[in-house]
Structures are given as structure tokens and as C-alpha cells.
Amino acid sequence: MGVYNKKKHAALAYLFFLPFGVLLIVFKLVPFANSIRMVFYKWDILGTPQFIGFANFTRMFSDKVFLSSLWHTFYFVILVVPPIMVLSFLIAILANSKAYAKGFVRSAFYLPYTLTISVVCLTWSLLYNPYFGLISKFTKSLGLKTINWLVDPFWAMPAVAITTIWWTIGFCVVLYIAGLQQIPSSYYEAAELDGANSFKKMIFITIPLLKRVHVLVIVTQIIASLQIFGQVYIMTAGGPAGKTRTVIQYIYEQGFRYFRMGYAQSMAFVLFLIMLIFAYFQLRLMISSSKEELI
């Protein structure tokens, strides 16, 4: 056996990195750098890019459709993230309990997450149908007014949000279950000896100790929700009257339908910055919470 050679070791490390590194550079970093460059250009994909400075950005902030799409996207985040957090936490508690239905609960809530987006959206579109849908049959039998979910300007976005929550909650439930299983049972036993009831155990042990999971769920869900596109594209096509158009949808329309790739890149860049801010907060919170744990 040879003597440990630092140089050789490093060379070997680079060699192992090479296959992935080349792919990363060619398919991720170069296009990424290019897309950032394109924010300063007017480019219709088929022609030669034309330098226009910051014109894409000035256009963006006077573009009513962009601003409304940005608002719709935030609105969607607000509609999805808080409910998904609370619900997935409660479901995880149920699934982690000693209840006999544990296995059923776990698979029942995880199953939708394995379906493809088109299956989910088309199924829910049928459920929402005011004339033939299951939901309207149900509300009718209760004597409630039938809501025309996907073409009603007030209900369209909540309807898309409900579908999204149903579809993606399984992922968050899994995260919470993993978090719950890491809490040592001795904590609860000690609390019981001190006479704490289940409510107090929840407030003072479970919720605080899941801090890292809360952060992870909030941030991943915010970032995922900011990128909403498929659901509105399939279920409402951004309608009615553009009331559910989101930023990614508008980027797609501008770039690929209207041949304004530079403008589309600029909007994508703004969305990227917004997501970067959330990712930064996540990192900060994660680091600070892991420091706490060390203490």
C-alpha cells in the first residue's frame, strides 16, 4: 500500500466529480448564466438578441398583467401554505399515534402525491363541475347554493389551492412523521410524571421540538407554491378573466407564445430573487436551530 498522497487524492476527487461537473456546467450553469444575460436583451428566440439595457424591467413594473400575476401567485401561497402546515401536522400526529388505522392513514394521505399532475387536475375538475360533479351533488343535497368553482372569479383560486393541498400534503406529512419519531419518548414520560396533560405536551414538547421541520415545510412549500403553473394551466387556463394567472404561466406565455424570451427571462429572474430570499431565511433558521440543539 502506498503512502497517502494528498495530490493524488485531490486529483482522484476531481476525477469523480468530473462526470457530474461537466453535466452541471453544460446543462445548468451555462444556461443559467445565459438566461441572466438575456434579461438585458430583446430576443424572439429565432432572431438575433438586441441589447436594450433595463427596458425589460421598466416594462415589467408597468405591466398590469405581470403585477396581477405576481399578486395571484402570492395569494396562492397564502391559500396553500398555512393550511398545508396545520393539516399535515395534525395528520402526522394521527399517523404517528398508536391508533389501529395508522398504516391506512399514512398511505391514504401519501397516495395522491404519487399521482401525476394531469390526473389530479382532471379528476378535481370533474369533482368541481357544477352540473355533474360530486361536490355539487353533495352541496345540493345539503340545500346549499351550487358554486361554479372553476369559472367563478372568487372561488377559482381557492379551488386550485384545495386541489394542490390534497395533492401535495403527503410529502409534508412524511416530513412531520420523521420529525415526530425523533422526539425521545422519555421527554413525554418525564412530562407525564410532572402531571402535564396531552395539550400541554403538545404545546411545550412536540411543537417546539419540531421547529426544524416547521421551517423546512414552510420554506419548501412557499418555494413550490411560488412556482405554481400546471394546476392553473390545466384547471382554469389562468381564467376566469385572467384571475388565476400566475407568474410562471405568464413567463411561459411571454417566452414561448409571444416570442419575448428576454422579457420572460427578466420576469423569471425576479421570481428567482424572491425565491432566493426565502431560501436564505430557511438556511439562516436551520443553522440557528441546529446551534441551539448543540447547546
Added chain:
Amino acid sequence: MKRLVVLLFVAALLITTAFAKTTITVWTFFSGGEGFIVTELIKKFNAENPDIEVVEQIVEWGELYNKLTTAVVAGDPPDVSVMHLALIPDFASRGALTAIDNYVSKDILPDYVPEIISKAHYAGKLYAIPIDTHPLVLYFNKGLLKKAGLVDQNGEALVPKTWDELINYAKTVQAKLGLEVGISVESGPMTGERLFIAYYTQLGGEFYDAKSNTIKLDLEKAKKTYEFIKGLYDSGVMKSMDYNTAESLFQNDQSAFHFNGVWAMAVYPTLNINFGVTSVPAIAGSKPYTWGDSHTWVVPKRPKDDPNKIKAAVKFIEWFARNSAEWAKAGHLPVLKSVLNSNAFLQLPMRKDYAQVANFVVPAPSMKGWVEIRQKMWELNQSVILGQMTPEQAAKELQQAIKNVLAD
């Protein structure tokens, strides 16, 4: 030695025949019944033309134009692609299509419905071979009309010829039979773009101003059109709905009338519906003009033109157009007059009832960026229906959108 010479000779022969065969790749987005017909037609063409081999590549419907754009940029597009007529200006103006004036047979152009072939041109050059038109038409449920007593002396269901008749009949059936709607129609593209263009054109509105040679909206007529559409919704004879709901209501005897494209004729006759099909109604004194787009074949631009390939490609797409009676089984109307008047076409079920519509088709105006305008039309129409915008505001905004797109 002799054997070797013979062997070499045979090999050379094989190689030359292999080289003589021109391969043409074709991108389509047709699936289901339409896809089946295209595949069969390509098979037939290949059998009839041993020197050309057409290879079909099916691209997902929503992805084809994106992929085509990037393939042209990459310098490796297919030899032929399907393209909607309304998109020709977007691609032709950016140099993504090959002009085929010098390749096309001289006798085919005069055979076309003039309105359609004129839109296959951009800046004076021919860029596409249209194979059909798929206009908006009116479907009616004969059973429901009869049930509501709307019959002529022979006991046949009454067919509305004017908008007033349509609205009258629809309201009568809706009230008498307690239906959800009188007319079921999707409230985005189908109403906002297609019905809009039909009514606007019938009012005498145009998108093209010959005096200034520009695309222009007639503000007054656009406003009137929005008022008309709003009236239909306000009266409850039409309600906001998506495409699938509109179809389901019609197919399940829940609406007496239904606006849709002729492509629905690929399916409706196979269902258990007692229905008829006719042109959209007309404003008294006007012809029943209606919206219609077309499928066309185009030859995407390569970095270097290969005249042999283009020649073979054009041969194939012309052949396809001339054999479009077969393609018409998918419900579309042929746009070559010789095919439109052929027995092969007219003998297809119910085609006689709407074949004449081909003469009143109004395609999208020939402009770059029409896709953006029509998206705007879908949304403005919904804003008007929902009462979030007055017809006048919507007309003005549409006019402004057209100006912006033209100026961009």
C-alpha cells in the same frame, strides 16, 4: 472473379436505390381518430411514391410549436410540420419557414377557397399548404326541440337561421323543459374569440383596414359585439362554463343548442345523441360568417435549403391536400373546392348540412402576435360576462392591445 463483379454490381444497385429514396420527416400533433387518419394517409402516400419515404413523428399537442422553434434555432427542424394558419405570420416573419412558391403546382392555388389560401401567404410569399378549415358551427338537439314543440309542418325540428330565432328557440326549450342552459358554449376561446369574430364580421366589422394597410379594430362594432354576448349571459340562456362542461351538457340532453368547432363531428355521430349541425346564425341581411382556423403543412427553414428535399416535401403535402376528403372524416372541411364538391366528401354523414360553411369562414387576421390578441379576447370576454368591464371598456382595451402588439 465473375461472381465478385456481379456481387459488386448488385451492391452498387442497392446503394443507389437506397440513396435515390428521399426521406421526409413530418411532425404532427394529431392523436386519437385524427392521428389514425394521418398515419393511414402517410402509409398510402409511401406506397404510391416509392422514391419518397415520409416518416411521421408525433409531438405532444401543447409542445409542438415550442419544439419547432428550438429545432429551427438548432438548425435541425423536421422537413414538414403541421401548423395552424393563424400562426403562419409569427413563424414566417421570423424566417422560420421556407417559401414554397417555386415548388408548388400551379393548378392547386386557384382551387383553394380564396380566403384561406390568402392567409397562407405572408408578405407576398406562400408558406403553407392548408389541408382543412375547422370553423365554429351550431349543433342542435333535435329531440329536445321536438319535445318543446319547436317543429315545422313536417314535424322536423326547426333550425334557427338568425340570432333572434336562435335565442327565441333556446329560451323556449330551456323554460319548457327546465334545462340548465339554452345554449351550451365554452366561455373563453369559443365565445371570446370565435363567436366574437363571427358576430363582429356579420356586423360588417373587419380586422384589416385597407386604407391604411394595417390591422385595426372597428371600435363601435366591437362594442356592439360585446353587448350582444353580454346579453346572452345576462338573460341566462348561456352560462359561464369550460369546454368539457359545455360538451357534456349538450351530449346529455341538458342544452338544446351548442357552439363548437366542426372537429366535434369526429365524435358526436358516434354517440347516442339525436342532433343536427348547421352554420352559425346570421344577423338579418348578413351572410353567416363564422370564425375558422386551419391546419396547414409547412416546410421549416433549414440553415441550407436542399431543393430535392423541399421538392419531395411539397409533393407530399400537396398530395395530402388533394386527398383531404379522407382527412375530412375527422370533421374538418376541405379547403380545395374540388374536394369540397367531391362525392367522396359529401357522402360522409351530415357533411351536406355544413359543407357550405367553408365559404363563410373568417380566419384570423394575418398579423404577427395574433396569439397574444386572442388570449386578450378570451379574457376580455370573460370580464364582460362577469360584469367587471363594460362592453365599451373591453372594446377599447382590445383596440389598445392590438396597437401595442403591432408596435412591439
